[in-house]
Amino acid sequence: MGSSIVLMRILTPSEYGLIGALTIFIAFSALLVDSGFSRALLNRKHITDEEYSTVFYFNLLFSILLYLLLFAAAPLIAQLFHDPRLILISRVLFLSLILNAAGMIQMTLLTKKANFKGITRVNLAAQVIAVIVAIVMALNGYGVWSLVVQNLLIALFRTLFLWSYSRWTPLKQFSLKLLHSFTRLSYKLVTTSLINAVFNNIYPSIIAYFYPNAMHQVGYYNQAQKYQDIPFGILSNTFRSVSILILPEINDQTERLHRVVSKMMKSLAFLSFPIGFLMILIAEPTFLFLFQEKWLPAVPYFRILTLAGIISPFAFILNELFIAREKANYFLGVEIIRRLILVLLIALLFRYGIMGLAASWVIYTYVTLIISLILSRRLIRYSLSAFASDVLPYLLLALISSGIAWFITRNIQHDLLFIFTGSVIVAFFYLLFCRLLRLEMIQEIKEWIITQK
Structure with missing residues (x-):
């Protein structure tokens, strides 16, 4: 890095x-x-x-x-x-x-x-x-x-x-x-x-x-995409590595698969949402501090693409589920439908320039996740409503914590101070809210810390 x-x-x-x-x-x-x-x-x-x-x-x-x-x-x-x-x-x-x-x-x-x-x-x-x-x-x-x-x-x-x-x-x-x-x-x-x-x-x-x-615009977009993808790529690959080993072993146990997928979704939500909203909050000072002013035009692309990156790891888990159940036809069918949607979105939003293209990717990511969840309901009875129940608490708390951080830091001019203060505030309030509401993942972290002593 x-x-x-x-x-x-x-x-x-x-x-x-x-x-x-x-x-x-x-x-x-x-x-x-x-x-x-x-x-x-x-x-x-x-x-x-x-x-x-x-x-x-x-x-x-x-x-x-x-x-x-x-x-x-x-x-x-x-x-x-x-x-x-x-x-x-x-x-x-x-x-x-x-x-x-x-x-x-x-x-x-x-x-x-x-x-x-x-x-x-x-x-x-x-x-x-x-x-x-x-x-x-x-x-x-x-x-x-x-x-x-x-x-x-x-x-x-x-x-x-x-x-x-x-x-x-x-x-x-x-x-x-x-x-x-x-x-x-x-x-x-x-x-x-x-x-x-x-x-x-x-x-x-x-x-x-x-x-x-416009190779410079390609550079802005490509690097924005690359850097917003780093944390979500790490999350996706980590959970994918685990799911590759676990899901095929229990692919004939529908109830157990449901529980495992649900647990993975909660774990991803606990990490992905606060990381994503924090990235959006500190994007501009981070680019200035790390890459200098010449890369500032990449910030709008970075922010909008992060909205897609936040939920991309969830789709990885569902893809692994389709493969584990040996439903490669599901996997292929979903991809064809997804890409037809993407082509349509690109055609509709291309007229709005590069930001329009970036917006088409965000919309596509959310629509195709919904399609995958509809199919997962048929496979293991893990529905859109079950997914929402698993992840919405973490989404709302991450959004509220980031809003508090934005309000407190909005007048800070020093880049490094903004990054540090914003990160600390988001982490503090997010973990505090999770603990007050006794959410499942914070309880598991507590138990893990106790076992390490």
Whole structure:
């Protein structure tokens, strides 16, 4: 995080915009390379080394073929986004597809063993090495190439460390029959994930395509999206890691599934709402303090996208529920409906500029969560009203606490003092209200603290 702040202080929004415009191709291609097999491997209880090896060779070969296709398409991509620099940038950046493909099975093995500490160490080590090199390059005037090299080094070192940490190497075996055995679940998952990847990353591309010479706006939007997603991404990945292991084990116990999902929703609400409203409150002084004045135009995008980020982790839990119940058709069906809604919203709000596009994402996020809850009611009788009962107390208390903090801090001019005071006030009143109302999650935290003594 600190290193990213340093890079943003050195580099320009336009340089970040060049990378942001290509994000959709990287995300789409990475999922296409995986083809849903990693998730299919996680869902199957007993896997042989031959099966792992088969998927490994498929991923690697497909990544090479896809890279060659993207290499040839680079001039078209540059023309699409009105910037000839993207030809060379994309050809170098897309090499990360091959590097990442070489470590997919090792990552799957660590996830299957619930070795999340190992995964964290691998990712952290790769990030540290890459960012040190990127900062040195940025300080020496390499501009956007600092970001390109950073992405490549993260992919390279993550894969090298995964090979070292997992201690798994592929057998010299490949079986089309074994590969085919995974396709029943994987093709639906990969179709869903591909749709997801395109639409989750489509906004920077829309801005780059429809607004020529606006790479700085792509940079503002992309970085606003990236930073608002950090806390919610951590929450989503944490709960997703737990749900991957728990939900498949109890997928035939409807009542127990209902209780587990309800508990996860309450836990997420307890954390997500106060974090989100605090982020909106302190957005402007935080951007000024961390990134300097040149990044202030990103603040409106950051605030509106945070309204979507607040509820995004809840959708992750419901998606895992559909997969655990082996309802990949639900998963796929929901994604298709969601994306049709998003296309309609983009068409309706595009005329209002980039803020209109951001608003379309927020509306879409809430509408599609409601759709997922309607389907979860059919699966485990976890309805929209049950969800509202679980999360509304935390939502209201977080909103009230943030309102109190805004009222007290509204005249503070010093950025760091505003951030500190606002954070303390939100945390104090939120925890106080939760305790006074004896909400379930605060009681559990109390019990956990007692057991640690």
